[in-house]
Amino acid sequence: xxxxxxxxxxxxxxxxxxxxxxxxxxxxxxxxxxxxxxxxxxxxxxxxxxxxxxxxxxxxxxxxxxxxxxxxxxxxxxxxxxxxxxxxxxxxxxxxxxxxxxxxxxxxxxxxxxxxxxxxxxxxxxxxxxxxxxxxxxxxxxxxxxxxxxxxxxxxxxxxxxxxxxxxxxxxxxxxxxxxxxxxxxxxxxxxxxxxxxxxxxxxxxxxxxxxxxxxxxxxxxxxxxxxxxxxxxxxxxxxxxxxxxxxxxxxxxxxxxxxxxxxxxxxxxxxxxxxxxxxxxxxxxxxxxxxxxxxxxxxxxxxxxxxxxxxxxxxxxxxxxxxxxxxxxxxxxxxxxxxxxxxxxxxxxxxxxxxxxxxxxxxxxxxxxxxxxxxxxxxxxxxxxxxxxxxxxxx
Amino acid sequence: xxxxxxxxxxxxxxxxxxxxxxxxxxxxxxxxxxxxxxxxxxxxxxxxxxxxxxxxxxxxxxxxxxxxxxxxxxxxxxxxxxxxxxxxxxxxxxxxxxxxxxxxxxxxxxxxxxxxxxxxxxxxxxxxxxxxxxxxxxxxxxxxxxxxxxxxxxxxxxxxxxxxxxxxxxxxxxxxxxxxxxxxxxxxxxxxxxxxxxxxxxxxxxxxxxxxxxxxxxxxxxxxxxxxxxxxxxxxxxxxxxxxxxxxxxxxxxxxxxxxxxxxxxxxxxxxxxxxxxxxxxxxxxxxxxxxxxxxxxxxxxxxxxxxxxxxxxxxxxxxxxxxxxxxxxxxxxxxxxx
Numbered sequence: 001x002x003x004x005x006x007x008x009x010x011x012x013x014x015x016x017x018x019x020x021x022x023x024x025x026x027x028x029x030x031x032x033x034x035x036x037x038x039x040x041x042x043x044x045x046x047x048x049x050x051x052x053x054x055x056x057x058x059x060x061x062x063x064x065x066x067x068x069x070x071x072x073x074x075x076x077x078x079x080x081x082x083x084x085x086x087x088x089x090x091x092x093x094x095x096x097x098x099x100x101x102x103x104x105x106x107x108x109x110x111x112x113x114x115x116x117x118x119x120x121x122x123x124x125x126x127x128x129x130x131x132x133x134x135x136x137x138x139x140x141x142x143x144x145x146x147x148x149x150x151x152x153x154x155x156x157x158x159x160x161x162x163x164x165x166x167x168x169x170x171x172x173x174x175x176x177x178x179x180x181x182x183x184x185x186x187x188x189x190x191x192x193x194x195x196x197x198x199x200x201x202x203x204x205x206x207x208x209x210x211x212x213x214x215x216x217x218x219x220x221x222x223x224x225x226x227x228x229x230x231x232x233x234x235x236x237x238x239x240x241x242x243x244x245x246x247x248x249x250x251x252x253x254x255x256x257x258x259x260x261x262x263x264x265x266x267x268x269x270x271x272x273x274x275x276x277x278x279x280x281x282x283x284x285x286x287x288x289x290x291x292x293x294x295x296x297x298x299x300x301x302x303x304x305x306x307x308x309x310x311x312x313x314x315x316x317x318x319x320x321x322x323x324x325x326x327x328x329x330x331x332x333x334x335x336x337x338x339x340x341x342x343x344x345x346x347x348x349x350x351x352x353x354x355x356x357x358x359x360x361x362x363x364x365x366x367x368x369x370x371x372x373x374x375x376x377x378x379x380x381x382x383x384x385x386x387x388x389x390x391x392x393x394x395x396x
Numbered sequence: 397x398x399x400x401x402x403x404x405x406x407x408x409x410x411x412x413x414x415x416x417x418x419x420x421x422x423x424x425x426x427x428x429x430x431x432x433x434x435x436x437x438x439x440x441x442x443x444x445x446x447x448x449x450x451x452x453x454x455x456x457x458x459x460x461x462x463x464x465x466x467x468x469x470x471x472x473x474x475x476x477x478x479x480x481x482x483x484x485x486x487x488x489x490x491x492x493x494x495x496x497x498x499x500x501x502x503x504x505x506x507x508x509x510x511x512x513x514x515x516x517x518x519x520x521x522x523x524x525x526x527x528x529x530x531x532x533x534x535x536x537x538x539x540x541x542x543x544x545x546x547x548x549x550x551x552x553x554x555x556x557x558x559x560x561x562x563x564x565x566x567x568x569x570x571x572x573x574x575x576x577x578x579x580x581x582x583x584x585x586x587x588x589x590x591x592x593x594x595x596x597x598x599x600x601x602x603x604x605x606x607x608x609x610x611x612x613x614x615x616x617x618x619x620x621x622x623x624x625x626x627x628x629x630x631x632x633x634x635x636x637x638x639x640x641x642x643x644x645x646x647x648x649x650x651x652x653x654x655x656x657x658x659x660x661x662x663x664x665x666x667x668x669x670x671x672x673x674x675x676x677x678x679x680x681x682x683x684x685x686x687x688x689x690x691x692x693x694x695x696x697x698x699x700x701x702x703x704x705x706x707x708x709x710x711x712x713x714x715x716x717x718x719x720x721x722x723x724x725x726x727x728x729x730x731x732x733x734x735x
Contacts, residue, residue, distance in 0.1 A: 025641060026535070033532040033542050036525070040546045040609065043560045046577060050563065062575045190404040197408050199464075201415040206461035213454040219732055221458070226728045228469050230721050232670050234692050234710040236468060238703050239475030241696075242486075258400065262407060267468025270461055299453060300423045328553030330673045331693070347555045351677050354559060361563065361575070368559035372552045379551035383544070390614065391621050 051369045054166040055362035067165050071107060073116055075158045078133075078141075081149035091131070091148050097139035097159070103166070109135045109159035116158050129155055171366040179357075180341065181367050184349040188327060188371075190258060191337070191345055195265035196322045200315055202266070203273030208303045210274065211281040212289055222278070228271040237335050240264065244336065256338040264336050265329075269322045276321075276393050280314035281307055317389025320382050324375050346371040415460070422456045473714070479707035486703050494708040504709070507686040510600055511716075514671065514687065517601070519664040521608045523657060526615025530623055531645065533616075543620065547613035554610070554673035561606045562678060567591040596684040603685060606674050611667065615660045622656035623649060662720045669716050688713050 050063040061070045076097045084091045098104045110118030111125055111133075119125050121137035131145025135157070176182045209215075210222055241255075248255035284307065292302050308315075326332075330347040337343045344352065350364075350371055357363050379386060430449045433442070483490050498504045529546055533539030549557060566576030567589055574580040579589035593599045626649060634644050650657075672689035679685045681694065692709035695702050 029532050029535055033529065033536060033539070036529055036532075037542045037545050040549070040612070042577065043564050043609070044548070044552075046563060047560045059575065061573055062577065062580050064577070064580075186401065190400050194404055194407045194411065198411040198415075201412060201419075202460045202464065205419055205457040209454040209457035213450075213457070215451060215454040218454075219729065222732060223725045223729055225465075226725050227721050228465060230666050230717050230724065231469055231473065232666075232689075232710065232713045232717055234670065234689055234713050235476050236472035238479060238696060238707055238710070239472040240468065242475075242703070258403065259407070263464070264468060267464040270465050271469070274461060298423070298427070299457075300419070303457075324551060328556070330553070330555055330676070335696075347553050347673070350553075350555045350559060351673075354555075354562070354677055358562075361566075364559050365563065368556050372556045375551040375553070376548070379548070380544075383547075387617055390617055 047365050047368055050361060051171055051365035052167045052169070053171075053362075054163075054168055055171060057163060057166065058362050058365075066167075069165065070163045072161050072163055073158070074161045075113070075156050077154040077156050078143060080154055081151050084149045086148075089146075091145050093143040093149065095141060097135070097141060097157070098161075103164045104139065105137050105162045106135055106139055107160040107162050109157060111155070111157060113156075113158050116160050127155060133157065135159065171362040172370070175363050175366045175370065179349075179353060179363055179367065180344065181346070181349060181370055183342075184344050184346045185370065187337075187343060188346045188374075191261055191265075191333065192323060192326045194258075194262045195269070195326045196319055198262060199266045199269045199273050199322060200319060203270055203318070204277055204308060204311065204315065205303065206270075207274050207277035207281055208299075208307055210278045212302075212307075213299060225271050225274050225278075229275060231271075233268060233331060236268070237331075241335060256336060256343065258337070261332065261336040264332055265322075265326050268332065269318075269325070272321065272393060273318045276318050276389060277311060277314050279392050280311055284310055313385060313388060314392070316382065316385040317392065320378060320386045321389055321393070323378060324386075327375055418460065419457070423453070426452060426456065476707045476710055476714075479703045480711050481704075483704050484702035490704065494704045497705065498708050498712065503686060504688075504691065506684060507681075507688050507691045508712070510684075510686060511669065511688050513600055514604060514607075514668050515665060515716075517604050518607050518611065518668045519661050521604075522611035522664050523615045523619075523660050525608065525612040526617075526660065527619050527657070529612065529616045530620035531649070534620060534623060543613075543616060546616060549610045550613045552610065554606075554671075555677050557606050557610055558674055558677035561602075561609070562593075565592045565602060593679055593685075594683045599679070599683055599685055603674055603678055606678075607668065607671060611664050615664065618656060618660050619653060622653040626652045662723070666717060666720060669713050 046063045049066050050058055053063065053066055056072070057066075057070050060072060061068075079093055079095060081093075083095075084093050086092075097106070106121045108117040108120055109125075110116050111127060112118075119135070121135060124132050124134045126132045127143065127145075129151045130147060130149060131143060133141055133143045135141040141157070210218060210225070244255045244260055247253075288306065289302065292306060297305075328347060330351060333345045333348055337345065337348075339348060339352070350367055353360075353364055353367055426449060430445045430452075479486055480494055481489060481491060483493075529543065533542050536542070552560070563575075564577050565579075566574070567579055568574055568576075570588055574583055574589055578592065582589055592602050630648060630652070631644060634648055639647065670689055671687060672693060675681060675685055675687050675690045676693065681687075681690050688709055692706050692713070695706040695709065
């Protein structure tokens with residue numbers, strides 16, 4: 001889980017003579033770092049907590065109050081006269097406001113929407129139709145009248161409900177069921193896995209040639225690769241889209257296909273792949289290569305039997321990069337795969353939900369969490385390789 | 397759906413097998429048809445064939461990569477240049493009309509202005525925070541955990557991050573309970589809640605926060621490694637001379653890692669220039685938050701698409717990247733000659 005850096009030089013112990021001053025510095029460092037960490041994690045924690053909350057609570061109270069009882073103004077309609085029973089000469093209507101097992105309770109109630117706090121639980125209010133009503137804390141009520149009830153329309157009762165904190169996976173069930181996130185999840189995987197694997201082999205051969213073969217134009221090619229590292233994707237979109245459309249109308253096929261996006265991601269990922277792998281391969285010990293050459297091994301053999309296995313860390317670094325980048329990409333997917341219901345990837349779906357259901361936070365939070373869980377798992381389990389790649393990949 | 401998953405796995409299989417057949421096959425063919433130890437070869441011919449083989453082989457290794465980079469990156473650069481000089485359907489040559497349009501269009505100018513703002517704020521803030529965290533975390537026992545947490549947003553997509561932050565910025569009427577953290581804090585301190593992302597000019601900064609949140613981890617990792625690379629003796633010597641922590645930081649650490657700071661800065665700058673997802677997801681350019689990459693995307697599809705204007709905007713982004721590209725290439729070249 002920890003970020004590892006290759007050289008771990010030991011930090012020298014603070015000197016005793018500076019003890020007091022350094023202590024204060026330390027305290028300040030602890031506080032400042034803690035503040036930054038909280039600042040950085042707070043938004044993500046909020047998303048996760050919110051996605052697990054009951055959707056009615058989510059919209060009325062901040063997620064930081066998730067463990068606190070929330071209050072909500074609600075109303076209930078009382079039953080009609082035909083449910084009355086006669087007891088000792090009185091007429092009674094009994095019932096429950098809450099569904100059994102909901103854990104809710106009444107904080108106060110009233111008979112008008114403007115008088116939510118007219119009475120506390122257990123107290124009695126007189127009703128406009130007839131008789132008096134007593135509502136208990138657990139939501140059970142008793143409406144008593146001396147004469148028979150005759151009303152044909154159930155009167156309403158207004159109350160403040162106390163809702164205990166409730167965590168649930170319902171939001172996830174809903175979002176997977178109805179909003180197409182499940183489908184998009186599969187689409188994202190379909191796009192990502194081939195787009196991660198295909199470039200690696202192609203890049204590895206090229207990187208070997210640029211690192212260990214002697215030929216004229218090598219320096220120039222390295223420069224070209226470094227240049228291409230920073231070419232904005234925006235430059236490629238329109239010509240490629242036109243090219244894809246051209247091919248599609250020529251062959252009579254479709255222009256927005258998975259094959260198209262796999263190849264596009266391959267092309268876009270190659271400069272970084274070649275750059276990372278070449279740097280790594282160039283750092284492999286020269287003696288091994290040369291002695292293998294003297295023993296008569298061909299370049300092809302050296303590459304497949306020695307360099308490729310030795311380069312595993314760099315291959316892993318690039319694979320993680322490419323996986324995260326493709327999984328998180330919105331632009332390439334929108335342009336080359338389109339926005340149809342069938343082909344939307346997770347990022348595209350999330351963006352669509354932001355537009356169409358911008359206020360349904362139960363859907364947005366759980367949807368977003370589904371979309372970030374895979375990269376987070378990859379990231380935390382393979383962080384070492386990721387960091388190593390980052391250090392090697394930034395052009396020095 | 398099943399079909400699509402099978403086709404994905406089939407593609408992986410076909411791709412990997414095809415790569416191997418290509419690389420192995422071409423090598424085999426080369427060795428077969430340009431043998432140097434065949435019968436009836438004079439010594440000179442044999443040597444000639446050796447050199448010829450070793451000249452051809454690198455290109456066999458390089459060909460697939462060069463092909464893909466050529467088709468997907470090099471050709472489009474020239475095609476975009478060509479398209480920028482043509483009209484919306486790329487049928488008629490219009491000279492520099494698209495460029496004059498861009499430089500007089502208020503929406504383009506606004507997007508360019510916003511981009512400039514992003515370019516100033518985001519790399520500065522990300523590098524600054526990254527450096528701060530790196531310096532603090534290296535001194536504390538729980539520094540690695542802290543670094544992990546601050547690094548985490550790097551794994552989150554721009555769209556995912558937009559959802560996370562839109563929730564932070566959420567606004568619910570002045571009298572309601574706020575469910576967005578920011579407005580809740582504002583309310584707590586007696587301010588009046590606002591729909592932050594709709595307040596022109598300042599909303600740009602609220603969008604920038606998202607990218608800073610993501611990029612700080614990147615800056616932190618690189619700078620932390622650079623800080624550890626500073627020789628301990630240098631710091632020790634300064635301490636013995638009685639330098640304070642602040643003096644050590646500004647007098648020794650910063651100058652020592654300055655090249656790395658530049659690298660981080662330029663890398664983030666390039667990311668900023670391409671920023672698109674965040675603006676699209678948060679505002680889609682409304683309330684004066686447009687940026688070039690999003691404007692380009694807009695023109696690409698609006699009303700059937702305008703390839704001329706869209707390409708022109710892409711070129712402006714490319715122009716902005718160009719100095720960094722040249723600088724990178726020069727650095728790598730000078731490294732190459734010393735290798």
